Amino acid sequence: MTTTKKNASLGLFASVQLALFLLCLLASTSIIGTIVPQNNPAAFYVERYGAATARFFQLLDIPDMYNSWWFLGLLTLFAVNLIVCSADRIPQVIRLVRRDSLAIAPEQLEKFPLRSERHLVEDVPAAAARVTTLLRRHGWHARTAPLNPGLLCCAEKGKWSRFGVYVVHCSILVILAGALLGSSAVAHKVFRNPLFAFKGSVMLPEGERTAHIFAHKGGERLDLGFALRCDDFTIEYYGNGMPKTYRSTVTVFDGGAPVQTTDIEVNRPLTYKGVTFYQSSYQPFQEYRVALKKQDGSAATTARISAARQMDWPEGGVSYGIINRESQGEVTRRLKIWFTDNQGEPSVFWVNADQEAAIERPSGIYLLTIGQRYATGLQATKDPGVWLVYGGCLLMLVGLYIAFFLSHRRIYVYMQPDETGCHLLFAGDANKNKVGFENNFAQLINKLDSNT
Amino acid sequence: MDSSQLFGIAMIAYLLAAAFYLGLFLFKVERIGLVGTLLALGGTCAQTAAIGLRWHESYQLGVGHAPLTNMYESLVFFAWCTSCFYLALEYRFKTRIMGAFVMPCVAMAMAYASFSDRIDSQINPLIPALQSNWLIAHVVTCFIGYAAFAVAGGLGLMYLLKQSAATRPNRSGRGMTDALPSVQVIDDLTHKTIVFGFMWLSAGIITGAVWANEAWGTYWSWDPKETWSIITWFLYALTLHARFTRGWRGRRIAWLAILGFIAVFFTYFGVNFLLSGLHSYGSA
Numbered sequence: 001m002t003t004t005k006k007n008a009s010l011g012l013f014a015s016v017q018l019a020l021f022l023l024c025l026l027a028s029t030s031i032i033g034t035i036v037p038q039n040n041p042a043a044f045y046v047e048r049y050g051a052a053t054a055r056f057f058q059l060l061d062i063p064d065m066y067n068s069w070w071f072l073g074l075l076t077l078f079a080v081n082l083i084v085c086s087a088d089r090i091p092q093v094i095r096l097v098r099r100d101s102l103a104i105a106p107e108q109l110e111k112f113p114l115r116s117e118r119h120l121v122e123d124v125p126a127a128a129a130r131v132t133t134l135l136r137r138h139g140w141h142a143r144t145a146p147l148n149p150g151l152l153c154c155a156e157k158g159k160w161s162r163f164g165v166y167v168v169h170c171s172i173l174v175i176l177a178g179a180l181l182g183s184s185a186v187a188h189k190v191f192r193n194p195l196f197a198f199k200g201s202v203m204l205p206e207g208e209r210t211a212h213i214f215a216h217k218g219g220e221r222l223d224l225g226f227a228l229r230c231d232d233f234t235i236e237y238y239g240n241g242m243p244k245t246y247r248s249t250v251t252v253f254d255g256g257a258p259v260q261t262t263d264i265e266v267n268r269p270l271t272y273k274g275v276t277f278y279q280s281s282y283q284p285f286q287e288y289r290v291a292l293k294k295q296d297g298s299a300a301t302t303a304r305i306s307a308a309r310q311m312d313w314p315e316g317g318v319s320y321g322i323i324n325r326e327s328q329g330e331v332t333r334r335l336k337i338w339f340t341d342n343q344g345e346p347s348v349f350w351v352n353a354d355q356e357a358a359i360e361r362p363s364g365i366y367l368l369t370i371g372q373r374y375a376t377g378l379q380a381t382k383d384p385g386v387w388l389v390y391g392g393c394l395l396m397l398v399g400l401y402i403a404f405f406l407s408h409r410r411i412y413v414y415m416q417p418d419e420t421g422c423h424l425l426f427a428g429d430a431n432k433n434k435v436g437f438e439n440n441f442a443q444l445i446n447k448l449d450s451n452t
Numbered sequence: 453m454d455s456s457q458l459f460g461i462a463m464i465a466y467l468l469a470a471a472f473y474l475g476l477f478l479f480k481v482e483r484i485g486l487v488g489t490l491l492a493l494g495g496t497c498a499q500t501a502a503i504g505l506r507w508h509e510s511y512q513l514g515v516g517h518a519p520l521t522n523m524y525e526s527l528v529f530f531a532w533c534t535s536c537f538y539l540a541l542e543y544r545f546k547t548r549i550m551g552a553f554v555m556p557c558v559a560m561a562m563a564y565a566s567f568s569d570r571i572d573s574q575i576n577p578l579i580p581a582l583q584s585n586w587l588i589a590h591v592v593t594c595f596i597g598y599a600a601f602a603v604a605g606g607l608g609l610m611y612l613l614k615q616s617a618a619t620r621p622n623r624s625g626r627g628m629t630d631a632l633p634s635v636q637v638i639d640d641l642t643h644k645t646i647v648f649g650f651m652w653l654s655a656g657i658i659t660g661a662v663w664a665n666e667a668w669g670t671y672w673s674w675d676p677k678e679t680w681s682i683i684t685w686f687l688y689a690l691t692l693h694a695r696f697t698r699g700w701r702g703r704r705i706a707w708l709a710i711l712g713f714i715a716v717f718f719t720y721f722g723v724n725f726l727l728s729g730l731h732s733y734g735s736a
Contacts, residue, residue, distance in 0.1 A: 016693060016697040016698065017698075019693060020690055020693055020694060020698070023686045023687075023689055023690040023693070024686075024690060026686050027683045027686035027687055027690070030679050030682065030683050030686075031679075031683065033674060033679060034676040034679045034680060034723070034727055035727070038674065066674040066679075165696075179672070199669065199670065238515065238577040240576075240577070242576065242577055242579060243579060243580060244577065244580070245580055246580050265580065266580035266581050266583070266667060267580070267581070267583055267584040267666055267667045269666070269669065276669060278667070278668060278669040279580075280668070280669075379668070379669045380669075381669040381670065383670075386665060386671065389661075389671060390662065393658040393661070393662075396654060396658070397651075397654065397655060397658065400650070400651050400654055401651070404647045404650075404651060435640075
């Protein structure tokens with residue numbers, strides 16, 4: 001009783017119908033999350049869809065549907081189906097591949113889809129030598145076995161391609177395993193170590209240092225075990241005003257000492273001790289960083305100033321300030337500077353942010369660079385599963401190629417002695433691309449015809 | 453001559469090619485079909501030159517990048533891929549009449565790219581997110597897949613037409629669809645095209661995932677574009693399994709090929725215009 005029950009449920013999981021049904025269900029339910037915006041605060045859904053619908057959504061986890069119990073359940077079912085389905089069929093394929101192709105009854109050759117008959121005026125061994133040479137010259141490895149009467153020759157290609165489809169199935173499981181390994185939820189609940197895998201971010205003002213980040217899910221504080229300082233954040237623009245580069249210059253401190261200083265840009269992350277930092281956002285402050293020096297190198301200073309405030313530099317004997325700004329949103333693009341060394345009229349001029357300006361004064365030439373102070377928004381990710389995912393992807397491409405473009409092809413030649421020499425029966429089949437194989441088969445026999 | 457003039461020439465060639473292929477379908481005069489092929493070939497050559505020239509022009513503007521970065525460029529590239537794929541298929545399988553189902557699609561893509569108000573044909577510099585070597589790999593793999601699926605959709609339509617004509621009693625003696633290949637040939641071709649497209653769609657999704665991980669620190673974030681690409685992938689996986697294991701043939705596969713192309717179309721187009729997400733640079 002129990003065994004039949006078990007077999008029935010196993011049968012269900014081994015069925016392709018279930019696979020088709022699950023693919024259908026996954027495809028159609030996935031649409032929901034592309035229409036209903038994901039991961040917004042609860043109030044958003046109430047406002048947009050009304051209280052009743054919002055409650056219904058909460059019940060089904062629609063606001064985070066790709067992590068919901070039912071969607072993950074569907075994926076699990078899909079994985080189980082994939083495993084059982086493959087495990088159910090692989091032994092058959094192994095048997096098929098292992099089977100000695102020469103152990104075939106000559107009568108069976110009559111049932112092959114491709115057949116052709118020839119007659120040669122020579123004895124069986126001579127015909128066999130001719131056939132095997134021809135096959136070998138075309139890349140077929142031919143083996144022979146004596147039959148009574150006559151000889152059977154068999155040549156095969158691409159036997160192992162029958163496993164291609166299972167390579168693809170396996171690759172999907174590898175990808176899913178990689179996704180599990182890199183999931184912060186698994187790190188939390190299974191490994192009980194939130195530092196095993198996480199996604200988080202940190203907003204780091206220029207000049208400041210941090211040794212922790214905040215997780216995206218739940219906002220938990222995660223200690224990195226090393227520190228990161230943002231030395232500088234710059235935005236570069238194209239001539240037409242479009243942003244060209246977002247760049248953070250950061251220094252890594254490990255054990256209190258600086259280890260490396262690097263630039264992080266979009267598409268150019270920094271990886272240190274398994275944690276990867278990505279340039280993801282920025283926050284401008286209404287505060288400006290000033291670098292000022294005399295061109296002769298006799299004095300230099302840095303300062304932080306706000307707009308409309310006079311700043312004095314007694315060592316250099318100058319005073320300066322920002323008297324106007326040209327901004328795009330919160331980002332200052334140009335500044336109007338007031339600058340005096342208390343000799344003659346003060347200089348008043350516009351300068352681009354972060355661009356050095358030379359100011360000629362009676363007391364000498366001053367070089368001034370003034371730029372907005374930013375905080376850089378870095379995303380920090382630790383994903384130990386990513387290489388598994390990449391490996392799975394590669395495996396999938398290889399598997400797809402094998403499954404679709406390679407085929408198992410067989411050619412049999414059955415040679416029987418008759419009164420005037422030898423009678424040849426050619427038989428062939430392929431499990432895929434039958435039309436292409438039909439041409440190959442015909443060409444081979446044509447070659448034999450033209451050689452005799 | 454600049455690239456936009458060449459694109460204009462290519463568009464006109466495609467429109468004429470579509471007209472001639474349709475003429476072949478209606479009047480079954482082989483010579484009309486030959487003109488269609490020559491026009492399609494000429495259009496493709498002009499467009500190849502235009503794409504190369506646009507690439508070169510972007511370097512002259514000092515913002516050099518492959519012309520694969522906004523809706524205009526992607527539509528043009530889609531048209532180019534589809535027409536190349538179609539011509540290869542025509543050459544390989546010697547069935548010119550398929551052009552009547554594929555070339556109108558190519559011509560429409562080009563015309564839409566050129567005339568729609570929503571589409572900006574200017575060469576713009578690359579925003580930081582797009583400055584990556586993965587750009588070319590990702591776009592090229594995806595669009596070869598899209599092109600194959602467009603052709604498969606056309607073949608599906610062709611199958612349904614042929615089949616409905618075959619099942620209806622023949623009144624005039626000479627049917628509209630006589631010149632079409634047999635249903636078995638169309639069916640086989642549809643399947644092969646889907647297999648080819650599926651391979652490239654998989655590669656496209658994978659290159660996209662690797663790039664996303666490089667740029668945003670996550671290879672999969674269920675953003676609408678990603679989700680729709682996986683929906684499309686599920687749909688074609690379903691089609692292939694139904695054929696391999698359940699023996700689905702003919703009508704059902706033809707409908708799935710059409711449904712699949714609708715999903716491709718939505719992934720490519722609908723998502724950009726109707727849904728919001730990370731892929732928003734494709735929308736202008």
